[in-house]
Amino acid sequence: MNKSVKDQLGRIVKKSDAVAPAVILVNPQLGENIGAACRCMLNFGLTDLRLVAPRDGWPNPSAEAMAAGASIVLENAKVFDTTAEAVADLSYILAATARRRELEIPVIGTEHVGTKLQNYAHKDVATGILFGAEKAGLQNADVALCDAILTYPVNPAFQSLNLGQAVNIFAYLWKSAEGKAPPDTFQSDLSEVAKRDHLIRMFEHLETELEKAGFFYPLQKKALMTQNIRAPFTRARMTEQEVRTFRGIIKALAKGRGRGQG
Amino acid sequence: MNKSVKDQLGRIVKKSDAVAPAVILVNPQLGENIGAACRCMLNFGLTDLRLVAPRDGWPNPSAEAMAAGASIVLENAKVFDTTAEAVADLSYILAATARRRELEIPVIGTEHVGTKLQNYAHKDVATGILFGAEKAGLQNADVALCDAILTYPVNPAFQSLNLGQAVNIFAYLWKSAEGKAPPDTFQSDLSEVAKRDHLIRMFEHLETELEKAGFFYPLQKKALMTQNIRAPFTRARMTEQEVRTFRGIIKALAKGRGRGQG
Numbered sequence: 006m007n008k009s010v011k012d013q014l015g016r017i018v019k020k021s022d023a024v025a026p027a028v029i030l031v032n033p034q035l036g037e038n039i040g041a042a043c044r045c046m047l048n049f050g051l052t053d054l055r056l057v058a059p060r061d062g063w064p065n066p067s068a069e070a071m072a073a074g075a076s077i078v079l080e081n082a083k084v085f086d087t088t089a090e091a092v093a094d095l096s097y098i099l100a101a102t103a104r105r106r107e108l109e110i111p112v113i114g115t116e117h118v119g120t121k122l123q124n125y126a127h128k129d130v131a132t133g134i135l136f137g138a139e140k141a142g143l144q145n146a147d148v149a150l151c152d153a154i155l156t157y158p159v160n161p162a163f164q165s166l167n168l169g170q171a172v173n174i175f176a177y178l179w180k181s182a183e184g185k186a187p188p189d190t191f192q193s194d195l196s197e198v199a200k201r202d203h204l205i206r207m208f209e210h211l212e213t214e215l216e217k218a219g220f221f222y223p224l225q226k227k228a229l230m231t232q233n234i235r236a237p238f239t240r241a242r243m244t245e246q247e248v249r250t251f252r253g254i255i256k257a258l259a260k261g262r263g264r265g266q267g
Numbered sequence: 268m269n270k271s272v273k274d275q276l277g278r279i280v281k282k283s284d285a286v287a288p289a290v291i292l293v294n295p296q297l298g299e300n301i302g303a304a305c306r307c308m309l310n311f312g313l314t315d316l317r318l319v320a321p322r323d324g325w326p327n328p329s330a331e332a333m334a335a336g337a338s339i340v341l342e343n344a345k346v347f348d349t350t351a352e353a354v355a356d357l358s359y360i361l362a363a364t365a366r367r368r369e370l371e372i373p374v375i376g377t378e379h380v381g382t383k384l385q386n387y388a389h390k391d392v393a394t395g396i397l398f399g400a401e402k403a404g405l406q407n408a409d410v411a412l413c414d415a416i417l418t419y420p421v422n423p424a425f426q427s428l429n430l431g432q433a434v435n436i437f438a439y440l441w442k443s444a445e446g447k448a449p450p451d452t453f454q455s456d457l458s459e460v461a462k463r464d465h466l467i468r469m470f471e472h473l474e475t476e477l478e479k480a481g482f483f484y485p486l487q488k489k490a491l492m493t494q495n496i497r498a499p500f501t502r503a504r505m506t507e508q509e510v511r512t513f514r515g516i517i518k519a520l521a522k523g524r525g526r527g528q529g
Contacts, residue, residue, distance in 0.1 A: 041429070049421065170303075170310070
């Protein structure tokens, strides 16, 4: 972020919002929705917008037109090739999705999510939320990177929330929980939860070794198997130390295996 | 509403939603926002859309395009010339506005509004909420017809919520409070609160008599004086019987005055 944009952001949101959640749009299709997201983010004090491979490239004139008044959020948006890169610096990540998944990931309702994120913010834990593409929604591989699924209480007969509207409600939930008491207790070492990219590199390390060992069989099931392996580690909220330890374990096991049977 | 539309609505929202709040857009400018309102209303189980003098007339092709999937709400929308007519059958009315008013009207936050409206719905009390035009917002004369002002906890540095987004959050608040316990007690005779048009006719009766009596002086202050007179009566949540009694009082006073001094 260049300095003048950073200064401007400092003036339009409160200091405490510096650790406010990142909003991550995965493969967004319509610039209008990206622009609408900027507006409602700024309405409710969010400024960290991240885009994963936006369909129509970047920058996007439709997004600029729609962001009117909130173009500072758009200018500040970061673009990534993959979801993993977009969440690399975060330690608690939500997936906004209405679809049930085969993944073992806890579901959080709209009632407590704001307070939960405000609490993380007070402890300087970086958080974020993924929103999927307009039609397709989020892929399981993206959801498997998340700590919890956020669902909205929609009318079962008409569930399909517009992308901008979904971001809007999330932003409202964040802001409306400002100053509320914690709904639950937290691990005492919460602020030491591993950054997501450390966890992802641990996954990749493990999966590389598993692949070498011929674990992924049949190969077409690799994606599903990978998700199922990642989910419990993500849920565990591993600390940096635990991640380091586990990487040592992977290394040790792989080395032993290589030596034993080639 | 024609029968087939009514049947369709019956299929797409639950029966209990029949007394769900009306969403009243006063002088909406952009068809896109009207269509967006339809979508998010249906997402959260609201179907009673009312339009007061939409700028671009009615029907509106931009609204139809944007309402995709929720066109049933659009087809069911009712159009009125005045706000008073649009709220005539309602007994509890909110004004969505961020602006402070000189009016003596209580302010309700987003935290309890959903539960309050769900409670009214269970008692078959008809409720609604006014949203103003995109730029101008609501006029004081419209707000003076309301029981309370609903404010959103927006970022002070960027308060201007898009109309569709404002309706979206309201609709979410309604739905998310479904099945929640009452936050406060209600007058036992709540379901007998006078319909708003009876109250409005009482106001008009009173104001006509006051005008004849030369009360509105100087005349350019009439609008402001009228609002200030209406506000406490609206706050009082008068019953049908009380409205009838008060009309008798106005009549009696006016008659006596006329007789005494011509």
